[in-house]
Amino acid sequence: MRQGILIRVASTIALLLGAALVLLPFFWMISISLKPPDEIFTRHVSLLPDRIAWENYAIAVTSVPLGRFLMNGVIVCSGILFFQMLFSVPCAYALAQRQFKARVVIFGMVLAGLLVPFHVTAIPIFLGLAKLRLLDSYTALILPFATSVFGIFLFRQFFARMPKSLFDAARVDGLSEGAIVWRIALPLSWPAATAFAIFSVTAHWNDLFWPLIATSDPAIATPPRGILYFRDEEAGTDLGPLMAGAMIITAPLILLFLFAQRTFIRGVATGGLRG
Amino acid sequence: MDDYGSEDVMGFQAVSRRFGSTEILKDLTLSISDGAFTAILGPSGCGKSTTLRLMAGLDQPTEGSVTMFGRDVSEKRPAERNIAMVFQSYALYPHLSVAENIALPLLMRETSAFQRLPLISKFSTSSRSKRAGIFERVKAIAEMLDLGDLLHRKPGQLSGGQQQRVAVGRALVRDPTLFLLDEPLSNLDAKLRIQMRSELSALHRRTGRAFVYVTHDQTEAMGMADRILLMLDGRVIQDGTPRSLYEQPQNTKVAGFIGGHSMNFLVLQRGATSAGGLFAGLGLSCSDPSMEMTLGIRPEHLDLDPDGPLYGKVEHVEYLGGETMIELLLDRQIGLETGSKLRALVSSARVPFGLGDAINLGCKPELVHVFESGSGERIRTGIEKAA
Ligand SMILES: Nc1ncnc2c1ncn2[C@@H]1O[C@H](COP(=O)(O)OP(=O)(O)O)[C@@H](O)[C@H]1O
Numbered sequence: 001m002r003q004g005i006l007i008r009v010a011s012t013i014a015l016l017l018g019a020a021l022v023l024l025p026f027f028w029m030i031s032i033s034l035k036p037p038d039e040i041f042t043r044h045v046s047l048l049p050d051r052i053a054w055e056n057y058a059i060a061v062t063s064v065p066l067g068r069f070l071m072n073g074v075i076v077c078s079g080i081l082f083f084q085m086l087f088s089v090p091c092a093y094a095l096a097q098r099q100f101k102a103r104v105v106i107f108g109m110v111l112a113g114l115l116v117p118f119h120v121t122a123i124p125i126f127l128g129l130a131k132l133r134l135l136d137s138y139t140a141l142i143l144p145f146a147t148s149v150f151g152i153f154l155f156r157q158f159f160a161r162m163p164k165s166l167f168d169a170a171r172v173d174g175l176s177e178g179a180i181v182w183r184i185a186l187p188l189s190w191p192a193a194t195a196f197a198i199f200s201v202t203a204h205w206n207d208l209f210w211p212l213i214a215t216s217d218p219a220i221a222t223p224p225r226g227i228l229y230f231r232d233e234e235a236g237t238d239l240g241p242l243m244a245g246a247m248i249i250t251a252p253l254i255l256l257f258l259f260a261q262r263t264f265i266r267g268v269a270t271g272g273l274r275g
Numbered sequence: 276m277d278d279y280g281s282e283d284v285m286g287f288q289a290v291s292r293r294f295g296s297t298e299i300l301k302d303l304t305l306s307i308s309d310g311a312f313t314a315i316l317g318p319s320g321c322g323k324s325t326t327l328r329l330m331a332g333l334d335q336p337t338e339g340s341v342t343m344f345g346r347d348v349s350e351k352r353p354a355e356r357n358i359a360m361v362f363q364s365y366a367l368y369p370h371l372s373v374a375e376n377i378a379l380p381l382l383m384r385e386t387s388a389f390q391r392l393p394l395i396s397k398f399s400t401s402s403r404s405k406r407a408g409i410f411e412r413v414k415a416i417a418e419m420l421d422l423g424d425l426l427h428r429k430p431g432q433l434s435g436g437q438q439q440r441v442a443v444g445r446a447l448v449r450d451p452t453l454f455l456l457d458e459p460l461s462n463l464d465a466k467l468r469i470q471m472r473s474e475l476s477a478l479h480r481r482t483g484r485a486f487v488y489v490t491h492d493q494t495e496a497m498g499m500a501d502r503i504l505l506m507l508d509g510r511v512i513q514d515g516t517p518r519s520l521y522e523q524p525q526n527t528k529v530a531g532f533i534g535g536h537s538m539n540f541l542v543l544q545r546g547a548t549s550a551g552g553l554f555a556g557l558g559l560s561c562s563d564p565s566m567e568m569t570l571g572i573r574p575e576h577l578d579l580d581p582d583g584p585l586y587g588k589v590e591h592v593e594y595l596g597g598e599t600m601i602e603l604l605l606d607r608q609i610g611l612e613t614g615s616k617l618r619a620l621v622s623s624a625r626v627p628f629g630l631g632d633a634i635n636l637g638c639k640p641e642l643v644h645v646f647e648s649g650s651g652e653r654i655r656t657g658i659e660k661a662a
C-alpha cells in the first residue's frame with residue numbers, strides 16, 4: 001500500500017519534470033514576448049518580467065502585415081489539407097478494401113515514400129516549379145504537398161480494420177465505390193481524419209523550409225516566413241516583438257489542438273472503430 | 276421433381292470459383308425458383324457465403340455463368356440485379372440513424388448524384404420532396420417491423436434483435452426480386468432465434484418474393500424452407516424438399532448430415548443377403564447378391580420388438596426426457612461385421628431394462644436405407660422391401 005503511493009509519487013514527479021522540460025521554451029517565449037527590451041538581455045535569468053510590455057504585441061501587429069501572413073497560412077494549410085484528403089482517402093480505401101494486381105507493390109511504394117524526407121525531393125520540385133514559372137505563388141506552396149503518403153498510410157490502416165461486409169452492404173445498397181469512400185468510409189474514420197488534419201496543419205503552418213525556398217514575395221508569406229521580416233527590418237535585435245509575433249502565430253494551432261484533443265488522441269491511440 | 280414455380284429467378288451454369296489455387300466452388304449448377312424459400316444448408320466452410328456473394332454480384336465466378344430470369348447478369352452490379360442481402364453481422368452503417376440506414380438504398384436509387392450533394396439536398400425543392408416521400412416509406416417499413424420508436428437511434432444503441440430487424444428493413448424497403456440472407460440468425464440467442472424464424476417465414480409469405488437462406492443449422496433449413504440445397508465441399512450434393520432429404524437421402528453423406536440424431540450405418544459383409552441373414556430379417560431382398568451394401572437406419576425409426584432382427588447387449592443408456600437413447604453392441608449374426616453398434620431412440624416409458632441386458636430391436640423395411648458401400652450412393656433398383 002505505502003509502496004504503491006511512493007511509486008505513484010515518484011512517477012508523478014518524473015512526469016512533471018518531463019512536462020516542465022518540454023514546456024520551458026514555450027514559457028520562455030511567452031516571457032520574452034512580455035518583456036521590455038532592457039529586461040531581455042540581462043545577466044540574471046528571470047522567467048517573470050518586472051514590467052509587462054504589451055507594446056511588443058502592438059509592434060508585432062503593426063510593423064509587419066501579420067494579419068496577411070495569418071491569412072496566407074490559412075489559405076495554404078486548408079488548400080494542402082483539402083487536396084491531401086481528396087487524394088489520400090480514396091487511395092487508402094483502394095489499398096485497404098479493393099483487390100487489384102498491383103496492390104501490394106503500390107502499398108510498398110507508399111511505405112517507401114514514408115522513408116524519404118521532403119528535403120531530398122525539394123530541389124527537383126523547385127526546379128520543376130521554376131520551369132513551369134510557378135514559383136512565388138500559392139500553387140508553389142500547395143502543389144508539392146497535394147498528396148501525402150502519411151495520409152494514405154494512416155487512412156489505410158484505419159480502413160483495413162473495418163469489416164468487409166459493411167462495404168458489401170453498401171454495394172448492394174447501390175453505392176458506387178466513390179460514394180462508399182465519402183459516405184461510409186470517411187465518416188466512420190473521423191478520429192483518424194482529425195489526427196491527420198492536426199498533423200498536416202501543424203506541419204505546414206510551421207514549415208519554414210519550403211516557403212523560404214519557393215517564395216520571396218511578402219504578399220504570399222506564410223506566418224513563419226513572415227516572422228523573418230522582423231529580423232530583416234530590425235537587424236535581428238528586436239526580440240520582444242519577434243516573440244510576440246511567434247506567440248500570435250502559434251496560438252491558432254494550440255486552440256485547434258485543444259478543441260480537437262479528444263478525437264485526436266482517439267485517432268492516434270486506437271485507430272479503431274468499435275467492433 | 277417437385278414443382279417450385281414456373282420461372283427461375285437465379286441460375287448458376289457450371290459455376291466454379293477459385294481463390295488462388297484452391298477451388299472453393301466446383302462446377303456448380305443450380306436454380307432458384309421465383310417465390311420459393313430456398314435454403315442453402317451445409318457445414319461451415321463449404322462455400323455457402325461464396326455462393327451467395329456470386330448471386331449478389333459482389334463476386335464473379337472464375338468459370339461458368341450466373342443468370343437471372345434466363346439472362347446473363349455477370350456484368351451487372353448488385354444494385355442493378357435488384358437483390359437485397361442481410362448479412363450475418365448485419366453490416367449496419369454505425370454513423371447513420373435507423374431511418375437513414377433503411378433509407379439509403381432508396382436514396383441511392385431514386386435521387387440523382389446532383390440531388391445528393393450536401394447543400395443541394397437541403398435546399399433544392401425537388402430533392403426535398405423526394406426525400407419526404409422516401410421517409411414516408413421508411414416509416415411504414417419501420418412500423419411493420421416494430422421499429423417505429425427507434426428511427427432516430429444509432430445502431431450501436433440497439434439490441435441484437437433490433438439490429439437484425441433494421442437489417443431486414445433495409446432489405447425490404449426497395450422491394451427486391453430476390454432476398455439473400457447469410458446466416459441471419461446465428462448472432463441471436465436461442466429464444467430470439469426461434470421468434471425471428473417465424474417472423475422471417477411470415478415475411479416470405481407476405482412479400483411472395485424468392486428467399487435464399489444460407490445456414491449451417493438444419494433445424495432452420497428444415498423448418499423454414501420449401502426446398503433445400505445441401506452443400507458439401509463446394510458442391511450441391513442433394514437438392515429437394517426437406518422431406519425428400521430426410522426420407523430419400525441420395526448418399527451416406529446426406530443421410531449422415533440430415534436428421535436430429537445421426538443415422539446408424541451398418542456395413543454388410545458379402546453374402547449378407549442370403550436367407551437367415553440380417554438383410555432378409557429386415558424384410559429386404561436383393562436381386563444382385565454380389566453387391567456390397569451399407570444399411571442406414573435412423574435411431575428414431577428403431578423400436579423395441581421381441582422378434583426384431585437386431586439384437587445385442589445394452590452398452591449405454593442416455594435419458595433425454597420423453598425419450599431415451601440406447602446404444603447396443605450387436606451380437607454376431609450372418610452378414611454383420613463383429614463389433615457393430617446401433618443407437619436407438621425409444622420412448623422412455625418403454626425402458627424396463629438396464630446396462631448389459633439383451634434386447635431385440637426392429638425397424639419397418641421401408642424405413643431402411645440401402646447404400647452402396649464403395650461410393651456411398653443410394654441403391655434405387657434391385658432392392659425389394661416387404662410391405
Ligand atoms: N476472398 C477469399 N479468399 C480466399 N479464400 C476465401 C475467400 N473467401 C472465402 N474463402 C474460403 O472459401 C471457403 C468457403 O468459404 P465460405 O463461402 O465463407 O464458407 P461458408 O459460408 O460455407 O462457411 C473457406 O475455406 C474460406 O477460407
Ligand SMILES: [Mg+2]
Pocket residue numbers: 323324457458
Ligand atoms: Mg458463411
